[in-house]
Amino acid sequence: MVQILRRRKTEEPRVEAVETPLKPNTRLIDAVPIPPGDPLETVLLSTGGPLELSSLDLESEALQTMREQGVELIVPLIGQGELLGALYLGPRLSDQPYSTDDRKLLGSLASQVAPAMKVAQLVREQQAEAKERERNHQEMQVAALIQQTLLPQDLPSISGWGIDAFYRPARAVGGDFYDFIHLDDGRLGVVIGDVTDKGVPAALVMATSRSMLRSAAHNHTSPGAVLSEVNNALVSEIPPAMFVTCLYAIVDTHTGEVIFANAGHNLPYVRNSSGVAELRATGMPLGLMLGMTYDERTHTLDAGDVMVLTSDGITEAHNVEGEMYGFPRLMGRVGVKPKDGDVVSALVGDLEQFTGPDAEQEDDITLVVVKRTSSAQDSASAFGESTDPVVLGTFNFASEEGNERAAIEGVMEVVSDLGLESSQVERLKTAVGETVMNAIEHGNENRPELMVDVVVVATDHTVQVRVTDHGGGKAIPEVETPDIEAKLAGEQTPRGWGLFLIGQMVDDFRTESVDGTHTVELVMNRKGRG
Amino acid sequence: MPGEEFEVRVVERDDGDTIIELMGTVNRVAKESLEAAYEETEGSRVLLDFSKVDYINSTGIAVIVGVLAMARAEGRVVGAYGLSDHYREVFQITRLADFMTIYDDETAAVTAGA
Numbered sequence: 001m002v003q004i005l006r007r008r009k010t011e012e013p014r015v016e017a018v019e020t021p022l023k024p025n026t027r028l029i030d031a032v033p034i035p036p037g038d039p040l041e042t043v044l045l046s047t048g049g050p051l052e053l054s055s056l057d058l059e060s061e062a063l064q065t066m067r068e069q070g071v072e073l074i075v076p077l078i079g080q081g082e083l084l085g086a087l088y089l090g091p092r093l094s095d096q097p098y099s100t101d102d103r104k105l106l107g108s109l110a111s112q113v114a115p116a117m118k119v120a121q122l123v124r125e126q127q128a129e130a131k132e133r134e135r136n137h138q139e140m141q142v143a144a145l146i147q148q149t150l151l152p153q154d155l156p157s158i159s160g161w162g163i164d165a166f167y168r169p170a171r172a173v174g175g176d177f178y179d180f181i182h183l184d185d186g187r188l189g190v191v192i193g194d195v196t197d198k199g200v201p202a203a204l205v206m207a208t209s210r211s212m213l214r215s216a217a218h219n220h221t222s223p224g225a226v227l228s229e230v231n232n233a234l235v236s237e238i239p240p241a242m243f244v245t246c247l248y249a250i251v252d253t254h255t256g257e258v259i260f261a262n263a264g265h266n267l268p269y270v271r272n273s274s275g276v277a278e279l280r281a282t283g284m285p286l287g288l289m290l291g292m293t294y295d296e297r298t299h300t301l302d303a304g305d306v307m308v309l310t311s312d313g314i315t316e317a318h319n320v321e322g323e324m325y326g327f328p329r330l331m332g333r334v335g336v337k338p339k340d341g342d343v344v345s346a347l348v349g350d351l352e353q354f355t356g357p358d359a360e361q362e363d364d365i366t367l368v369v370v371k372r373t374s375s376a377q378d379s380a381s382a383f384g385e386s387t388d389p390v391v392l393g394t395f396n397f398a399s400e401e402g403n404e405r406a407a408i409e410g411v412m413e414v415v416s417d418l419g420l421e422s423s424q425v426e427r428l429k430t431a432v433g434e435t436v437m438n439a440i441e442h443g444n445e446n447r448p449e450l451m452v453d454v455v456v457v458a459t460d461h462t463v464q465v466r467v468t469d470h471g472g473g474k475a476i477p478e479v480e481t482p483d484i485e486a487k488l489a490g491e492q493t494p495r496g497w498g499l500f501l502i503g504q505m506v507d508d509f510r511t512e513s514v515d516g517t518h519t520v521e522l523v524m525n526r527k528g529r530g
Numbered sequence: 531m532p533g534e535e536f537e538v539r540v541v542e543r544d545d546g547d548t549i550i551e552l553m554g555t556v557n558r559v560a561k562e563s564l565e566a567a568y569e570e571t572e573g574s575r576v577l578l579d580f581s582k583v584d585y586i587n588s589t590g591i592a593v594i595v596g597v598l599a600m601a602r603a604e605g606r607v608v609g610a611y612g613l614s615d616h617y618r619e620v621f622q623i624t625r626l627a628d629f630m631t632i633y634d635d636e637t638a639a640v641t642a643g644a
Contacts, residue, residue, distance in 0.1 A: 405585070426616035434588055484625045487595050488602050494595035497588035497624060504623045 029090050032065045034083070041083055044076035050103045050110075051076070073098050075110045079118035087113075139200050143173040146203035150210055156180045156188060157478060158253050159510025159521070160303075162371040163188075166344045169364050175202030175244075176311045176364035179210055181217045186253045189217045189226075192309040192368050193246035193265065193286075201242070208237055209244050209286065223248045223261040224294040227283065231263065231294075234287035243285040247309060249370075256301040256372050261294040266312055269334040272305040276335035279307075301372040306343055308334050309370075313363035314347070317355050325354055343369045374508055389464070392456040397436065399444035399452060399469075404436040407454050407467075414456050415463055418526060428465070428524055431505035434498045435467045435520050438476075443469025443518050458526075462507075465522040472516030479503045536560040538567045547640055548573055553582040556590030568597050574606055577639050578630075581612025591624055598629050607631075611639045 034040050040060045044051065051074050053067060066074065066088065075087040087110060092098060098106075147169065156163050165178055175195025183189055191213055195202040209230065216229040226248055234244065247268065249260035260268070264285035267278050283294035301307060310330065317325045330347075338346035344367055351365070393414035397403040411432050412425070420428070436452055444450035453468040479499045486492040503509050508523035537553040538560070548571040552564070568576065578594075580586075586594075601608045611633040613621065621627040633639035 404587075423616065423619075426614070427619075430587070430616070430620065433585075437587065437589075482624070484595065484629070488599045488629060490599055490603070494592040494599065495589065497591045501588050501591075501620070501624065 027090070029069050029071055029088050031086075031088050032062050032069060032071070034062045034086070038062050044074070044086065045078060045081070045083055048076065048078060049107045050074070050098070052098070073103075073106070075106045077110050077114040077117060079114045082118075084114055084117045084121065140171070140173050143199045143203040144169055146200070146207055147173060147177070150207055151177060152180055156182065157475070157511070158186075158188065159512070160372065160374050160508065161251075161253055162341075162369075162373050164342075164344045164369040164371075166348060166367040167364070168348075168361065170198075170313065170361045172198045173203065174198050174313065174364035175206050176313065176366040177206045177210055178309075178366055178368050179213065181214055183217065183250065188251045188253055189223075190249045190251060190309065190368060190370060191246065192311065192366060193244055194311050194364075194366075195244050196242050201239070205238050205242055205244065205287075209234060209246070213246070213248065217248075221250075222296060223250050223259055224283075224296040227261050227263050227286065227294040228292060231284075231286045231288075231292050232290055235290050238287045243287045245285045249307075249309075251301075251370060256303075256305075258299050258301060258307065258370075259296055260299075261296050263292075263294060266310050266315065269308045269310075269331055270299060270301070270305060271308075271334050271337070272302060276331050278331065301370070303372055303374050305372050306334070307370040308343065308347070309368040311364060311366040313361070313365040314351055314367070317351060317359075317362060317365075319354050320356050320359070325351060329354070341371075343371065389457045389459050392458050394456075395454045396451040397440075397454070398448045399440040399446055399450045400448050401440065401446065403440060403452070404433045407436040407452070408433050411454065411456055411465055415458075418458060418463060420463065420524065420526065424524055427505040428463070428522070431502045431522050432465055432467070434502045434505075435465070435522060438498055439467050439469035439518070439520070442471075442476075443473060444471040445473065447471070461526050463524045463526060466519055467522070468517050468519040470517050473518075475513045476511045476518055476520065479509075536563065538563045540567050540570045543640065545640065546573060547575065547577060549577045549579050549636070551579045551582065554584065556583055556586040556593065558589035558593065560590060561593045561596065564593055564597060565600070568600060576601065576606060576608055577636075578608065578610040579612050579636065580610060580617065581635075583612075583617075586617055586620065591620070591626065594626060598626070602629070609633060609639050609642070611635050
């Protein structure tokens with residue numbers, strides 16, 4: 001009776017019995033696996049043909065077992081120099097030794113079986129690999145979907161601030177995430193984090209961490225306390241080998257003060273007028289141990305300052321020579337002010353230049369840039385301490401076309417004693433007219449029953465006109481520079497000048513949307529332009 | 531407070547220049563009559579006189595862009611004069627001034643064309 005021992009590269013040697021009914025006076029030999037490295041393997045490979053066990057003198061456990069089983073002849077099945085299996089034969093039924101013809105027959109049988117087995121083995125391996133690839137692909141898609149769904153769809157739009165973010169997943173989707181959380185009193189929570197591990201498990205932990213952070217952010221005013229709470233909650237929620245690095249910063253958009261705490265994440269960089277600084281705060285990653293506390297640090301961003309938060313996908317990227325991008329290069333690049341002000345594109349561009357255009361991205365790349373663009377307080381404080389604001393007048397107007405002219409007249413009356421230069425007065429007139437017109441048309445959608453409120457406030461150094469609508473419509477869009485060439489060529493509507501004009505007329509211009517109202521605040525400096 | 535009205539008048543000068551005199555408020559209301567006035571004009575150049583205009587808003591800028599686009603399509607030159615310092619600045623900020631020549635007054639405009 002023949003037993004075929006089949007071996008596969010990736011598995012323990014195993015035996016597959018060929019199911020045939022046994023004739024009388026025969027018995028089945030249990031095929032004996034030949035472990036890799038067994039001296040018998042070497043002998044079989046070098047002989048290449050049928051081998052009588054009685055001729056062998058080897059220290060081999062497999063050989064010993066075969067003898068006990070009554071194996072007399074072993075025929076190796078060899079394909080491409082690899083022992084794929086073997087035929088084991090017991091004594092002939094006639095009790096005669098195996099003849100030369102028998103051996104020839106068996107040898108030629110083996111030489112035909114071996115390639116077929118090799119092919120079958122390859123086909124199986126390929127099928128298994130294809131299945132694995134398909135599974136991985138599906139997993140990656142799920143992970144990417146989770147991540148894309150949970151990352152912010154819009155960037156916060158806060159007057160006086162430019163906030164930008166970049167996220168590009170690696171092929172195997174890592175666990176990077178970022179988030180913006182709007183808090184009370186003009187404070188903005190900024191989160192950047194990285195879950196160890198990749199794929200679906202990382203995406204799920206990222207989702208959990210994100211919602212825990214969102215909830216904790218509203219429970220505490222201190223970023224250290226937020227991280228502590230999330231850490232304690234995460235410990236029991238994630239597998240022991242996983243953890244989350246995370247930096248959480250609270251930006252006071254009125255004062256520019258940033259308070260932050262760090263759970264083992266990359267440190268942020270700040271570029272200001274004197275160069276680049278690394279903001280240091282230490283703490284253990286989230287989800288490792290209960291009861292961790294987190295250092296808090298404070299830094300104030302002035303107008304023109306930029307804070308850059310990153311993930312290690314940037315600093316740990318390699319170039320073709322195997323060099324790492326590293327912190328020093330990142331810090332150096334943050335220190336270079338891009339001509340067009342686009343920090344994200346400048347940093348991503350430099351990274352791509354470093355890794356080369358065709359490099360496969362090793363890990364997720366995430367960047368969050370928080371830039372303080374301007375501040376009325378700053379321009380005021382340049383002239384010393386500002387006084388408390390005084391309300392010069394409040395007006396309201398029905399949302400009817402033409403009422404912007406009444407608003408201009410009202411504002412002009414109350415600011416007439418402030419000593420604004422005549423050019424400033426003209427600019428303020430245009431800005432107020434445009435703002436009120438937008439509030440009537442876009443904010444309140446020309447519904448006459450809805451009012452537009454106008455409040456004029458003065459400090460020692462500024463005049464502020466706040467225009468509020470109550471239409472509850474879409475948020476005020478970003479200011480864009482109109483493309484006059486396209487308009488003249490008839491490719492664009494000739495309209496769309498309002499917001500741009502407002503932005504050009506005043507020293508600062510902020511927008512805020514709260515509970516169905518939109519407020520635009522126009523700021524004019526009283527002692528010359530900015 | 532100045533009225534909301536807009537008026538427009540086409541003046542043919544003896545020297546061949548055509549002038550469109552704008553008066554009052556230039557906003558979206560001005561579109562129809564300004565475009566009609568433009569259609570009346572002939573010649574390679576048309577001048578816009580803003581000296582009797584007291585208010586221009588963003589919808590008025592759109593109307594002027596519309597007229598500039600019409601002139602451009604016909605290969606005609608547009609000039610303007612009589613703008614206050616403020617609206618001169620507005621024309622510069624909006625880049626209208628890149629597509630029309632701005633003169634101080636009628637004399638300067640007419641001399642430049644001669």
